[in-house]
Amino acid sequence: MDKIDRHILEVLQKEGRLSTAELAERIGLSPSPCARRLKRLEDEFYIEGYQANVNKAKVGITMSFFVEVSLSNHQEESIIAFEKALSEMDEVINGHVVSGSYDYLLEVVSPDLNGYEEFTRKLHKLTSVKDIHTHLSVRQVIHKTTLPTFM
Structure with a gap:
């Protein structure tokens, strides 16, 4: 390059x-x-695809949450099943394995609190989920769609 x-x-x-x-x-x-x-x-996959940036509010997504998830079981098959289940949940728009006091950090969107409550019920049904902590995003202050120029 x-x-x-x-x-x-x-x-x-x-x-x-x-x-x-x-x-x-x-x-x-x-x-x-x-x-x-x-x-x-x-x-060579420097470009992974092309997409439109959709205005969340215009399509009825008014709430964003950051969810910390701790797993009770760190066996490979449990992790694979958990990550597969996450990938099938439309509400989860980003997910990261993280270091620290929890295992995953998820970015979750919902049209309202009832939608988020339904999501948490689905999440708690997963057998490997030990605990979740939720942070409501009050306001987004930065939204970048480009990588920094030092790439």
């Missing part, structure tokens, strides 16, 4: 709907070499 590839990634993170011709013009290449570089970045 060279400086031009990094520039391509930087521009696409901000404006993913650019045509190849517009991207080429923006980075100072002709369309053919730009298209080849773009294809290589996709093939």
Whole structure:
């Protein structure tokens, strides 16, 4: 990956709907070499996909929570089953294995408190869940959709 590839990634993170011709013009290449570089970045998974950033409030998602989850069992098959169950829960939009006093940190969204309560019931039904702690997000102060430029 060279400086031009990094520039391509930087521009696409901000404006993913650019045509190849517009991207080429923006980075100072002709369309053919730009298209080849773009294809290589996709093939090598530097670019994992393209998506739209959806306004949560406009689609009825008014609440966000951060949920700390501790597991009672750290056997591999339990962890695999837990993570599979999480991946099937639409409310979970991000999940991380973390170090510290709990095992997972989840970002969960819901249209309302009743929806969140239903989610916690599902979570508590998982046999490997020992404990959960919830933090309600009062207000989002930063929302970045791009990686830092030191990549």
